[in-house]
Amino acid sequence: MSKSRLYKTLFTYGAGEFLNKLIPFLLLPILTHYLTPQEYGYIAIYMAVMSLLLVFISLSLQSTISVFYFKVDEDALRDIVSSSIALSFFSLVIMQTILFAMNTLIESYFNVDVNWLQILSFSVFFQSIGLYYLTFLRMSNNAKYFVVFQIFLTLINASLSLFLVIALEYSWQGRVLGVVIGTMTLGLFALFQLVNKMLFTINSITKKTIIKNIKFSAPLVLHGFSSWIKSSLDKFLLMGYLTASVTGEYTVIYQICSVLLIFFMMLNQMLQPELFKILKDKKDGFEQRLTNYLKLLVIGVIFISFLFYFILPYLYPLIINGRYEYNNNIAAILITAFCLQGLYFVVVNFLYFYEKTLSVGKVSLINGVFHVFLAFLLIPRFGMEGAAWLALLSLLQFTLSICFVVYKNKLFPSQLKKRAKNELY
Secondary structure, eight states, X not given: OOHHHHHHHHHHHHHHXXXXXXXXXXXXXXXXXXXXXXXHHHHHHHHHHHHHHHHHHHTTHHHHHHHHTTTSOHHHHHHHHHHHHHHHHHHHHHHHHHHXXXXXXXXXXXXXXXXXXXXXXXXXXXXXXXXXXXXXXXXTTOHHHHHHHHHHHHHHHHHHHHIIIIISOOHHHHHHXXXXXXXXXXXXXXXXXXXXXXXXXXXXOOHHHHHHHHHHHHHHHHHHHHXXXXXXXXXXXXXXXXXXXXXXXXXXXXXXXXXXXHHHHHHHHHHHHHHHXXXXXXXXXXXXXXXXXXXXXXXXXXXXXXXXXXXXXXXXXXXXXXXXXXXXXXXXXXXXXXXXXXXHHHHHHHHHHTTOHHHHHHHHHHHHHHHHHHHHHHHHHHHHHHHHHHHHHHHHHHHHHXXXXXXXXXXXXXXXXXXXXXXXX
16 A cells, blocks of 8 residues: 555544544534433433443454455455454343343332343344444545444434434433434445445354354453443443432533543554654664653643633533533543643553553453552442542553653664664674
């Protein structure tokens, strides 16, 4: 692939990711106008449940498709895709059985409607198929169709949600139902496309491939669960120890602050190709160029964070309904947390380039355990502010651990200079 085509592809994916994350953010002012904090709290909980169901129904099998896409022939790829869909369907059946058997316990302990969980399970199954199709598009270099499919899914979810919440006055159920209908519609479309491209047939489902898929994806399920803990456990604890209203107010502030990640990811995606090129070429003075790259990213992340902190108190009342109280202390803590995540993006690139992803996985697992410990320590005692401190301290531990791994592997610019000299002798 030529450089110009590579940069064009990267820009297409970057622009698509930006728009895909921007649409829910633009939806936030409208939803908070029509929904109370309590109602938004229920949305946060059911969306968190949906994310958890995705971990155990998709089984991260999209990674299997991406890894083996270039390693196997067309027939073997068809077996992998077909067996992945079959595995997800089998996981759906198990999940529905568990929900039916534990109906009373789940409703009394978690204060959620099992009927909604069963509906979400079906939705997540079709979401999994959508993920498999998206993976196929990405690996076959169909960046344009990948972005269109992804954005179209988000637009359908958003438009259906607005119609159900505003026109039909379905409250929080309207938002959840909009996501369900949109996800199932696009999932069915993805299934049709996979069948049409001869990537899914019943005859291609084999026991051998199913076992192969399970062996590959099983460790990734644990990683996915760890990621879910770090993104959603706080909402469940706020709901359990406090109220749905508190959960809703915190989720809105969290979502507003998380818009920083859009800018950080874009900044990283723009400069990442240049970093990898410098690391590959190792021309004279490369360590200074790397240092300049790091400084540019770090300054960019910190500057954007400070700017956002000063703007947010004026921006928040303009876009969020007055029923949702703005808490400057919580916003400051969360902005600092996302700033740390931006710095993580800077440093982890070195581990990705030198294929030290196993180290990233180990750090992530340890961080997940640390996150759970902090969650039960902070949220019951400090409530919403405890949840914000949880995000900050967890990301601080994670980012420092990644920095330590980079240092240990001698991948910082000054260390790479010595490493390059040793390679010459």
